Amino acid sequence: MIPLLDGLRILDLTSVILGPYATQILGDFGAEIIKVEPPEGDSMRPVAPVMAGKVSAIFANNNRNKRSVVLDLKTEAGRAALMKLIPTGDAFVHNMRQQALDKLGFTYKAVRAANPSIVYAAAVGFGRHGRYAGKPAYDDVIQAASGFAGLFQMRDGAPLYAPTIAADKISGLHLAHAVLAALLYRERSGKAPGYVEVPMFELMAAFSLSEHLSHATFEDAGKVGYVRVLSPGRRPYKTKDGWVGVLPYTERNWTKILKEIGRPEVTELAWFKDATERSKRVDDLYAILAEELPSRSSAEWLAIFERLDIPHSPVRMPQELLSDPHLADVGFFETHFASQTPVKRTLRQAINVEDVGSALDLPPPPLGADTAAVLREAGCSEAEIAAALPSANKR
Numbered sequence: 001m002i003p004l005l006d007g008l009r010i011l012d013l014t015s016v017i018l019g020p021y022a023t024q025i026l027g028d029f030g031a032e033i034i035k036v037e038p039p040e041g042d043s044m045r046p047v048a049p050v051m052a053g054k055v056s057a058i059f060a061n062n063n064r065n066k067r068s069v070v071l072d073l074k075t076e077a078g079r080a081a082l083m084k085l086i087p088t089g090d091a092f093v094h095n096m097r098q099q100a101l102d103k104l105g106f107t108y109k110a111v112r113a114a115n116p117s118i119v120y121a122a123a124v125g126f127g128r129h130g131r132y133a134g135k136p137a138y139d140d141v142i143q144a145a146s147g148f149a150g151l152f153q154m155r156d157g158a159p160l161y162a163p164t165i166a167a168d169k170i171s172g173l174h175l176a177h178a179v180l181a182a183l184l185y186r187e188r189s190g191k192a193p194g195y196v197e198v199p200m201f202e203l204m205a206a207f208s209l210s211e212h213l214s215h216a217t218f219e220d221a222g223k224v225g226y227v228r229v230l231s232p233g234r235r236p237y238k239t240k241d242g243w244v245g246v247l248p249y250t251e252r253n254w255t256k257i258l259k260e261i262g263r264p265e266v267t268e269l270a271w272f273k274d275a276t277e278r279s280k281r282v283d284d285l286y287a288i289l290a291e292e293l294p295s296r297s298s299a300e301w302l303a304i305f306e307r308l309d310i311p312h313s314p315v316r317m318p319q320e321l322l323s324d325p326h327l328a329d330v331g332f333f334e335t336h337f338a339s340q341t342p343v344k345r346t347l348r349q350a351i352n353v354e355d356v357g358s359a360l361d362l363p364p365p366p367l368g369a370d371t372a373a374v375l376r377e378a379g380c381s382e383a384e385i386a387a388a389l390p391s392a393n394k395r
Contacts, residue, residue, distance in 0.1 A: 001065055001359045002349065003030035008183065010034065011082075011089040012066065013106075015042045017139070017165050018123050018200070019095035020062040021172035026179065027065030028349035028361070034089070034374055035066040036082065038073070039390040041367040052342030055364060060343045063364040069375070070368030070390055073104050081388035082106070084378045086114040091179050095123035099134060108195045119182040121196040123175045128197060137200055142167035146204035151212065155230045170207055171200045228279060233286025236315045242298040243315035246289070246305055251278065254285060256308045261292045337363040 008031040012023040020035075020042065027033040035042075042063070047056040069085075072078040086092065092111050094101060101107070108120050125137020143149045143161050152160035175198045186192045211229060215222030228234065236243045248254045255267045266288070271277040278285075293301060298314060305312035321327060322345075332350070337343040341363045348361060368390070375385045 001028060001030055001361050002351070002353050003356060003359065004353060005029045005031035008032065008090045009088060010179070011085055011092045012036060013092070013094035013096065013101075014123070015095065016044055017058070017062060017168040018172045019093065019175065020044070020059075021169050022123070022175035022179070023066065023093060024062055024064060025173070025176040025349070028351075031090075033066040034085065034370075035063065035068050035365065036085075037068060037070050037367060039070055041070070045367065054367070055342060060337075060341075060364045061346055064337075064346065065362045066365055067370035067374060068365035068368055069371045071371070071388060072390055073106075075388075077384070077387035079105055081375055081378075081380060081384065083114055084375065084380050084384070086111055086118065088378050089115065089118055090183060091119040091121060093121045093123075093175070093179060095175075097134065097136075098122055098124060098128065112192075117186065117192050119179060119186060119192050119196060121175065121179050121182065121198065123171060123198040123200070125199070126201045127199040132201065139165045139167045142171075142200045142204050145201055147208040147212075148204055151208060151230070154225055155232055167200055167204050171198060171203050174198055174203050228282050231283050231286060233283050233290060237289055237293040239293050239298040239301055240296055244293065244298050244301050244305075244312060245315055246301070246310060246312040248285075248289075248310050251275070253308075253310050254278075257305075257310060258288070260304060260308060261288070263288060263292075334361060336360055 005026060008026075010023055010026055010031050010033050012019065012033050012035045014020055014023055014035075015037075023033050023035070042059060044059040044062070045054065045056060047058050050057040071081050073082060092106075092115075094106075108122075111118060111120050124133075125142065126132035126135055128134075140161055143166060144159070146167070148166065149159040149161055152158065178196050178198050182193050182196050209224070211226045212224055214224055214226055216224050236245050246257075248257045251273070254272070258264060258266050266272055266285075271281055296304075302312060302314060316324065322333070324332075327333065330350075332348060333345050334348045335345055337346055343363060346361075371389055372385050375388065380388070
């Protein structure tokens with residue numbers, strides 16, 4: 001934990017991946033995260049098949065550095081307790097459907113009335129001013145809607161979802177920096193900005209089109225798609241005994257490798273010497289690599305790329321990262337949770353900041369473990385706490 005945000009309190013009404021991923025980042029940087037959960041807990045707590053006790057692996061890796069408060073917002077006592085917490089917070093963050101939260105009484109206006117300086121940030125599927133507003137949204141749906149899955153179709157002939165929860169995590173990154181930007185605005189101006197909306201669809205559309213807007217950047221009916229990235233030849237290459245990733249990106253890179261593999265004549269062709277034409281024919285260059293690399297082992301090629309100073313890497317399977325020497329050097333995996341929880345290994349915040357100190361991360365909290373303590377800190381009486389707590393969390 002890096003104490004850059006020490007002293008800030010985030011009221012976290014998020015669940016699943018998008019919101020918890022974002023608030024975990026804020027917690028990693030020292031903010032106090034009050035995770036408000038329903039009596040049954042975040043829906044990711046019991047996700048099978050990978051669980052230890054009552055904690056799933058997905059929950060453990062997205063909910064460190066948080067305190068868990070259980071409130072049943074369907075009850076008057078639960079809603080009253082949350083209203084007591086609102087004046088203590090610097091930001092109120094949720095990824096519920098706004099209509100559902102509004103019905104519970106936690107509209108933007110109501111929350112700001114309870115705390116005029118609080119930042120109210122909502123992660124939603126679709127922006128509220130568009131015709132898709134209020135539609136249900138999950139990662140797969142947003143990958144499909146935003147053109148992200150369609151990029152695979154442009155390259156391979158069929159759409160695909162990325163084998164990671166890409167839309168949630170990319171949107172989560174945006175949610176984290178939107179909250180930080182709003183808090184910085186408040187610090188500089190003396191007042192909180194208005195409703196902060198973080199819409200998954202629009203964010204993922206921008207993410208998909210950033211390099212692919214292409215000709216449509218300059219032409220009303222321009223073609224979309226960045227040729228090099230959409231090339232079927234842009235992939236890891238098969239070697240004699242495995243796979244490698246290599247990117248001869250510049251003319252100098254390509255010249256070195258083409259001479260190394262005995263194809264110097266290509267470097268003398270007119271299209272190769274012209275950057276625009278070379279980019280149009282990048283498939284031809286990729287095909288040369290694909291044809292040549294099976295002739296030698298991965299180790300041989302990696303040594304050659306190292307000597308030629310061409311960007312490269314072995315293709316590692318996710319399992320191999322567990323024993324990667326560089327990740328061991330930087331302390332990428334945390335193991336100290338094992339003394340308190342079933343979690344034997346988890347991920348630390350990869351960013352490093354010097355000269356501010358650090359502290360051990362806090363393990364993912366048991367459901368409701370901090371409810372009574374947090375409500376006392378907010379000034380709730382013992383009677384109010386007793387009324388607000390589901391019976392299983394009266395501690």
